[in-house]
Amino acid sequence: MSNDVLLEVKSLKKYFPVRGGVFLRTVGYVHAVDDVSFYVTRGETVGVVGESGCGKTTLARCILMLTKPTSGEVIYDGHNLIKMSKKQLRNIRKEMSIIFQDPFSSLNPRMTVADIIGEPIEFHRIARGRQKKERIKELLEMVGLSPYHMYRYPHEFSGGQQQRIAIARALSTNPRFIIADEPVASLDVSIRAGILNLLKDLKRKFNLTCLFISHDLSVINYMCDRIMVMYLGKIVETAKSRDLFKDPLHPYTKALISSIPIPDPTVRRERIILPGTVPSPINPPSGCRFHPRCMHAFEKCKTTSPKLIEVKKDHFVACHLYA
Amino acid sequence: MSSSPLLSIRGLKTYFFTEDGVVRAVDYIDLDVNRSEIVGLVGESGCGKSTVALSILRLIPYPGKIVSGEIIFDGINLLTLNEDEMRKIRGGRISIIFQNPQTSLNPVFKIGYQIAEAVKLHQKISKNEEIRERVINILEKVGFSDPERQFELFPHELSGGMQQRVMIAMALSCRPDLLIADEPTTSLDVTIQAQILELMKNLQKEFKSSILLITHNMGVVAELCDKVAVMYAGKIVEYGDIIAVFKNPLHPYTKALLQSVPRIDVEEQKLEGIPGTVPSLINPPSGCRFHPRCKYFMKVCKEKKPSKFEVEKNHFVYCHLFEKGKF
Secondary structure: OOOOEEEEEEEEEEEEEEEEOOOOEEEEEEEEEEEEEEEEEOOOEEEEEOOOOOOHHHHHHHHOOOOOOOEEEEEEOOEEHHHOOHHHHHHHHOOEEEEOOOHHHHOOOOOOHHHHHHHHHHHOOOOOHHHHHHHHHHHHHHOOOOHHHOOOOHHHOOHHHHHHHHHHHHHOOOOOEEEEEOOOOOOOHHHHHHHHHHHHHHHHHHOOEEEEEEOOHHHHHHHOOEEEEEEOOEEEEEEEHHHHHHOOOOHHHHHHHHHOOOOOOOOOOOOOOOOOOOOOOOOOOOOOOOHHHOOOOOHHHHHOOOOOEEEEOOEEEOOHHHO | OOOOOOEEEEEEEEEEEEOOEEEEEEEEEEEEEOOOOEEEEEOOOOOOHHHHHHHHOOOOOOOEEEEEEEEEEOOEEHHHOOHHHHHHHEOOOEEEEOOOHHHHOOOOOOHHHHHHHHHHHHHOOOOHHHHHHHHHHHHHHOOOOOHHHHOOOOHHHOOHHHHHHHHHHHHHOOOOOEEEEEOOOOOOOHHHHHHHHHHHHHHHHHHOOEEEEEEOOHHHHHHHOOEEEEEEOOEEEEEEEHHHHHHOOOOHHHHHHHHOOOOOOOOOOOOOOOOOOOOOOOOOOOOOOOHHHOOOOOHHHHHOOOOEEEEEOOEEEEOHHHOOOOO
16 A cells, blocks of 8 residues: 555644734734545545635645644655755645636736746746746647637636636646645536546546545545545544545534535435534644534543544544544 | 416516716516415526616616616506605515625614514504514514514624624515515625524515525525526526426527536536626627527527527527427
8 A cells, every 4th residue: 555655744834823922922822724645546546625724725735735733743755854955845746736716816917828837847947948838828728728818818718617617727847746726616516517527537547646625525525535534623524425424433524414405305305403613723722623513422532532543444534432 | 386476577678878888787687476486586697687676676876777678576667756756665575685685784773673663664653663573573583582682682792603694684574575685695704604594494484485596605595595597698598497497408608507516415516617708788799698608509599589499398508409390
């Protein structure tokens, strides 16, 4: 199995200091990602789902070393990224790409599309001059735009098209691993499907490995082979997509799935309404972080943090109910 | 229901006269909302959903203007009222919840005070204790556990979900006949969205208000509404009972929209996006506005605006495919 694993994350932690008082001393930490371990095998699409503020994006940024993790290991293809120098990282980043949520703010408004897509090609010395131009054309066609869009600026495109440009940029260095951080959250439904299908096709075509982050379980279900559910900086459940929807184990996953409105008025389901809101990650609840909102909480949940255990094959859950 | 509808919009046109040209945000729409009924208005961003809401309340900002049409609310044409009469209706008989509670609440006043303002203005209650009692009562109804204390909180001390509850409390404080909810759960997380939808459902049963729910989320509509109107590029393209529209969508746009939503209850789903993008409302396509993106495009679609066809009882569609004798 070890040969199949492209990315492995071991007890990754990222705490952001909170400063306060007159001298801006550190008065606490935001536990954005707290002891997260998982792996992604080659060619797999793994989804990360959770509500806002649960640490999804921080996790993505830590994997790419865009923010330095507090502790833990990120092993990509046998290399521990945390121990790498900036120069070494630069080489490896050619293989890892990211697509951000808001295409408009991730594209430089003063650069033409050709410049935007061409920059990584030039930076990583993949092609120059005429070859670079050919490559840009090829990329644009791949994402469903035309080569004559090359010399336009981002604001001349609609949101969906902008996201296509961002995808072309992400693919420009022939990466093997792509992180898509809420790539369709800012798009309209009719456009969303097009982008999701494009990502699916490209993934298949180039045999990409993908970490797909979204708050929307239905999008995750459509895209991913395996799903990780996050709550307040921790993974609470991971399973194959089908297993997770058929047989969710963690009370939070159950509530999350039952909260999603289904576009079918004849389907009436029992709904689990969670009380309260997600607590602050600055002072997360003791023990299991979900216990203040959990209807099955008992004494142990308040004191001990549950470990991720394998309940069924490839189905892990962090909950005392299954210990 | 044989009695006349609570709200009846006829031939409404709301245009924005910008420097770049006339934006036909709402272009001749008809819409009915019956008493104690929840009607959904769905469409993508920029299709004119919110402009419909603002037109009903006559809150269209400059350079927008209601060009023509009628908005009959409980027998009165709102477009003929003067500003004073309109003010009595806004917040009193018709109220609105906006998408983003953070920007709709005033950050420097306590939430209790902000709710009290509406009560004071519309309910003719002057005794402070009585107002306070009313506000605390309504706060409790929208799910505040300790309203006596929470009365004194400022908006920033509340989470997004709680802020939206304050907005709902404010909107319902005068027991309006019609509540317009403009994307009430779009900025919220799913578990919080579930809470708010449940709350709205329960309050609707209790208060018997009619709700016009504006959203782009087909799931939310299916969950909450009795009827639904689908809007595209300033026009309503289909209107009918919720089950009829979802089970037997007629307009190609409605069909495509339903097929482009990923679902969790369907395995191995194949999503179909709609090619192209939403057209500009300054120069909308001729004829049927959906024709450049439509699978079933015919020559007539480009030339003639489709008229309204009642395909089943109370299920209307604006599409040439349903020309008499063809379906």
